[in-house]
Amino acid sequence: MVIIASSNGDVGIDAAWAILEQGGTALDAVEAAARLVEDNPEDHTVGYGGYPNLLGEVELDASIMDGTTLRAGAIGALRGYRHPITVARKVMEELPHVFLVGEGAARFAAELGMPREELLTDVAANVWREGLNGKLPEHFRDRSGQLIKSMLRQATHIATDPERAAGTVNFIAQDQKGRIASAVSTSGWAWKYPGRLGDTPVIGAGNYADDRFGAAACTGWGELAIRASTARSVVLYLQIGYTLEAACQTAFADLLAFVSDPAQTIMSMVALARHGNHYTISTAPERTYIYRADGMDTFATLPRVFVEPSRLTASSQTA
Numbered sequence: 001m002v003i004i005a006s007s008n009g010d011v012g013i014d015a016a017w018a019i020l021e022q023g024g025t026a027l028d029a030v031e032a033a034a035r036l037v038e039d040n041p042e043d044h045t046v047g048y049g050g051y052p053n054l055l056g057e058v059e060l061d062a063s064i065m066d067g068t069t070l071r072a073g074a075i076g077a078l079r080g081y082r083h084p085i086t087v088a089r090k091v092m093e094e095l096p097h098v099f100l101v102g103e104g105a106a107r108f109a110a111e112l113g114m115p116r117e118e119l120l121t122d123v124a125a126n127v128w129r130e131g132l133n134g135k136l137p138e139h140f141r142d143r144s145g146q147l148i149k150s151m152l153r154q155a156t157h158i159a160t161d162p163e164r165a166a167g168t169v170n171f172i173a174q175d176q177k178g179r180i181a182s183a184v185s186t187s188g189w190a191w192k193y194p195g196r197l198g199d200t201p202v203i204g205a206g207n208y209a210d211d212r213f214g215a216a217a218c219t220g221w222g223e224l225a226i227r228a229s230t231a232r233s234v235v236l237y238l239q240i241g242y243t244l245e246a247a248c249q250t251a252f253a254d255l256l257a258f259v260s261d262p263a264q265t266i267m268s269m270v271a272l273a274r275h276g277n278h279y280t281i282s283t284a285p286e287r288t289y290i291y292r293a294d295g296m297d298t299f300a301t302l303p304r305v306f307v308e309p310s311r312l313t314a315s316s317q318t319a
């Protein structure tokens with residue numbers, strides 16, 4: 001058994017481990033863990049308490065993938081429900097679809113009987129107001145001080161903060177039967193344009209799992225992982241025989257090849273190969289991740305491999 005997660009998964013990893021220890025599935029473990037992060041009001045990058053879009057609305061994205069069957073479920077721009085990961089799992093299990101967004105996603109959550117609630121906490125609302133006040137010139141506001149809605153497309157270039165695009169939670173688990181599952185959840189890029197989706201709910205971009213080879217999940221600037229199909233790339237590189245390290249490094253090199261300013265680019269990834277070995281990588285220094293495997297009494301917080309974006313090159317190193 002093994003579980004690997006982004007560091008903000010510390011509130012969920014013990015619950016996931018308990019499920020694995022009791023013989024539960026990797027799928028149940030990653031969902032349970034992600035739900036606990038979605039519940040955490042201190043985490044402003046995931047679930048309840050997440051930072052909102054430009055209009056002050058919290059919009060949540062999540063996806064889950066079952067590496068045994070390659071079934072997946074995803075939810076984008078969900079408003080009013082704190083557990084997009086569970087809605088995503090229900091899409092996977094109850095609908096003939098993979099991906100629901102916006103009003104359809106909210107309709108489905110309501111149909112499932114989930115409670116509707118305000119997800120914007122006072123703390124997150126204050127940061128949002130201060131952030132907009134600090135960054136947007138006066139002419140973006142009307143007389144009452146509200147952001148002029150026809151100016152959102154200009155505002156999104158000025159107000160969004162790439163630092164805050166980096167927050168997301170990743171969980172990848174392998175259970176006693178060797179089954180792999182992955183779950184990713186986020187409130188996305190703070191002060192994003194309403195309806196913006198990142199890589200988190202895009203299967204193949206921010207999340208991919210396949211028992212036969214391994215799994216990968218991303219945090220960071222989702223637009224890049226969408227363009228490079230990063231999580232799926234890692235698994236595909238494993239499939240053609242790369243080592244896990246080479247697969248991750250090459251997927252990052254693919255992604256950074258088209259970035260105009262690599263120094264400003266923050267991307268991180270956790271990955272697991274089918275034999276249970278793992279690898280983590282980040283373009284930002286001093287980033288950590290958490291990990292637990294058989295024989296460990298508790299989870300460990302460990303440093304990620306830091307890569308200077310300019311030093312990454314595609315690799316053909318194989319196992």
Ligand code: GLY
Nearest residue numbers: 188189198220222
């Ligand atoms: N990686 C999360 C996002 O871009 O929304």
